[in-house]
Amino acid sequence: MSEHGTESAGEHVSQPGTALRLEQGQVEGAGNSEGQVGIPDRFSNPGLPPHVSRSADLDEVAAHRAERQVATLFGISMVATLTFLVAYFAIDQRTYQFIPGIGQASLSNIVLGVSLGVSLLCIGLGAVHWAKTLMPDTEVTEDRHPQRSSDEARHETVETLEAGGRASQLGRRPMIKYMLGGALGLFALPLVVQLAGSLGPLPKADLATTFWRRGMRLMRDPEMTPIKASDVTLGSVFHVLPEGIDKSHDVLEEKAKAAVILVSLPPAVIRVPRERDWGHDGIVAYSKICTHVGCPVGLYEHRTHHLLCPCHQSTFDVANDCEVIFGPAHRPLPQLKITVDAKGYLVADAPFLQPVGPSYWER
Amino acid sequence: MNALGSHRRHPAAIVILLLLGLVATGGLYSLLAPRPAQAAVAAADDVTAGHQLFLANCATCHGISGQGGKIGPSLVGVGAAAVDFQVGTGRMPAAGPALPQVPRGKQVMFTNQEIANMAAYVATLGAGPAIPDSRYTQGDGNIARGNELFKVNCAMCHNFAGSGGALTRGKYAPNLRNATGKHIYEAMVTGSQSMPVFNDQNLSPTDKNDIISYLHDLDKNKNPGGLSLGNLGPVSEGMFVWIVGLGLMIGAAVWLGSKAA
Numbered sequence: 001m002s003e004h005g006t007e008s009a010g011e012h013v014s015q016p017g018t019a020l021r022l023e024q025g026q027v028e029g030a031g032n033s034e035g036q037v038g039i040p041d042r043f044s045n046p047g048l049p050p051h052v053s054r055s056a057d058l059d060e061v062a063a064h065r066a067e068r069q070v071a072t073l074f075g076i077s078m079v080a081t082l083t084f085l086v087a088y089f090a091i092d093q094r095t096y097q098f099i100p101g102i103g104q105a106s107l108s109n110i111v112l113g114v115s116l117g118v119s120l121l122c123i124g125l126g127a128v129h130w131a132k133t134l135m136p137d138t139e140v141t142e143d144r145h146p147q148r149s150s151d152e153a154r155h156e157t158v159e160t161l162e163a164g165g166r167a168s169q170l171g172r173r174p175m176i177k178y179m180l181g182g183a184l185g186l187f188a189l190p191l192v193v194q195l196a197g198s199l200g201p202l203p204k205a206d207l208a209t210t211f212w213r214r215g216m217r218l219m220r221d222p223e224m225t226p227i228k229a230s231d232v233t234l235g236s237v238f239h240v241l242p243e244g245i246d247k248s249h250d251v252l253e254e255k256a257k258a259a260v261i262l263v264s265l266p267p268a269v270i271r272v273p274r275e276r277d278w279g280h281d282g283i284v285a286y287s288k289i290c291t292h293v294g295c296p297v298g299l300y301e302h303r304t305h306h307l308l309c310p311c312h313q314s315t316f317d318v319a320n321d322c323e324v325i326f327g328p329a330h331r332p333l334p335q336l337k338i339t340v341d342a343k344g345y346l347v348a349d350a351p352f353l354q355p356v357g358p359s360y361w362e363r
Numbered sequence: 364m365n366a367l368g369s370h371r372r373h374p375a376a377i378v379i380l381l382l383l384g385l386v387a388t389g390g391l392y393s394l395l396a397p398r399p400a401q402a403a404v405a406a407a408d409d410v411t412a413g414h415q416l417f418l419a420n421c422a423t424c425h426g427i428s429g430q431g432g433k434i435g436p437s438l439v440g441v442g443a444a445a446v447d448f449q450v451g452t453g454r455m456p457a458a459g460p461a462l463p464q465v466p467r468g469k470q471v472m473f474t475n476q477e478i479a480n481m482a483a484y485v486a487t488l489g490a491g492p493a494i495p496d497s498r499y500t501q502g503d504g505n506i507a508r509g510n511e512l513f514k515v516n517c518a519m520c521h522n523f524a525g526s527g528g529a530l531t532r533g534k535y536a537p538n539l540r541n542a543t544g545k546h547i548y549e550a551m552v553t554g555s556q557s558m559p560v561f562n563d564q565n566l567s568p569t570d571k572n573d574i575i576s577y578l579h580d581l582d583k584n585k586n587p588g589g590l591s592l593g594n595l596g597p598v599s600e601g602m603f604v605w606i607v608g609l610g611l612m613i614g615a616a617v618w619l620g621s622k623a624a
Contacts, residue, residue: 137622231564236560299519302560304557306531308530
């Protein structure tokens with residue numbers, strides 16, 4: 001037992017109804033009427049703070065003023081509603097008007113929005129102001145009555161249920177009981193199957209393959225015109241999609257995997273021999289889908305030959321096989337092997353040999 | 364003493380004196396400040412005139428015959444378009460080798476004729492992109508198609524409305540507001556600093572005109588809502604909502620809960 005306090009040492013036994021001061025030491029409860037020791041089961045009720053009257057309660061003039069304020073707010077709301085109704089028909093939707101602080105804005109937009117907003121707002125403001133100033137604000141306590149039903153009601157309920165059970169003969173007829181259980185239980189299955197079954201088709205190999213096939217021409221996005229190798233001059237960047245992707249079954253899903261960025265570097269700058277082999281005369285093609293979370297990596301800085309992803313700033317060095325030099329990506333961008341066909345157009349020589357984009361469980 | 368003298372110890376006296384001093388200094392500077400080097404144009408030939416301007420203003424960094432050096436890159440093969448763009452937007456002559464990139468200058472230092480002369484001279488150093496035909500820089504093309512092309516090729520660096528964006532290590536793609544059609548075309552065709560090259564086989568002259576049309580339409584700034592907040596998307600709009608919107612809501616909540624007078 002620790003001893004605190006300066007004036008009173010030792011423990012104190014609390015009496016029900018008296019409050020203890022903090023420095024009076026450890027509390028030992030007086031216990032309940034049976035003599036069990038513990039914290040007292042009732043603390044003294046400090047009561048409510050003294051009631052502060054509002055000016056509208058005491059002064060008739062203030063009450064009138066509050067009434068006028070509420071009426072004004074409702075009146076503003078009415079004016080605003082009428083403004084809305086007039087403006088809806090009167091203002092041409094193509095009118096642009098200079099409004100100080102905002103600039104050139106569509107007048108119809110502004111007037112309709114402001115008037116409707118003010119009309120609704122002032123209804124609310126008026127109601128709240130009325131409640132705050134004029135409606136009663138005395139504190140009210142509502143006793144909570146015990147929720148337990150009477151013993152008689154409980155007994156009757158149990159008896160009714162038991163009688164119903166006996167009357168249904170369920171106890172005497174086990175076959176009904178089992179078949180009922182089976183029918184109801186089995187009926188849950190169509191619901192579950194529909195929920196689970198409508199989650200969509202299984203991805204199978206979708207994450208590991210793209211639309212690219214050997215021999216597909218590289219097409220400019222969005223024009224979908226083929227690219228000649230001679231068009232790609234030093235320092236150029238082309239945004240590329242495979243030929244025929246706009247006719248595919250799931251265009252957006254395919255485009256989200258097959259987007260490619262075509263970059264032209266001086267061959268001498270490329271440090272990885274495989275990158276040079278898979279390109280054509282310094283023109284290299286890489287997947288545009290970031291290996292971090294999948295944003296398109298389109299920001300090519302041609303002096304430093306760094307490729308930047310705008311979402312989380314993963315930076316890839318195109319001269320070094322798109323190795324990650326900064327940022328949260330962990331894997332370099334996959335390269336697409338390209339070559340030229342007989343007419344001089346750039347074509348893919350092989351599909352992507354590794355999955356593109358972010359990691360997934362099986363990768 | 365006179366009326367002015369009797370106010371000499373007024374607290375505003377020091378402010379007025381400072382203002383007078385600033386005005387005097389500024390006026391003297393504008394009268395006596397040195398002007399940029401203007402080569403005396405003796406020859407009538409554009410290329411020769413351009414050569415002399417080049418020697419006076421560009422050779423220190425770019426070399427006597429434009430071969431480049433430690434400070435400035437080689438200008439062989441950049442073409443007249445590059446000169447017209449860089450000098451015409453004030454980027455060149457640069458005050459010095461600026462890292463991370465040379466900013467757009469505060470003013471253009473040369474007249475249009477001088478820029479044309481310098482461009483003609485640099486074009487002779489090596490074959491490169493020429494100043495574009497004015498037919499394709501008018502901005503009278505298809506705005507919707509220009510938007511589509513801009514979205515795919517330009518928006519990742521320059522923002523969906525050309526408001527500019529950040530690149531790595533302090534480099535940036537500048538804001539495209541109020542850029543002339545000719546400079547937009549030239550920037551695409553020459554690939555200035557970090558910007559890649561969009562030659563006429565990648566984006567045809569008509570495509571470039573469409574992109575110019577889109578950018579010029581944005582300059583008219585017909586936003587139905589008025590303030591575009593810089594077209595920066597969730598950044599500026601979020602700031603507005605968090606500061607103004609949330610502030611108003613907190614104020615409303617405080618008012619709702621407070622007792623009336």
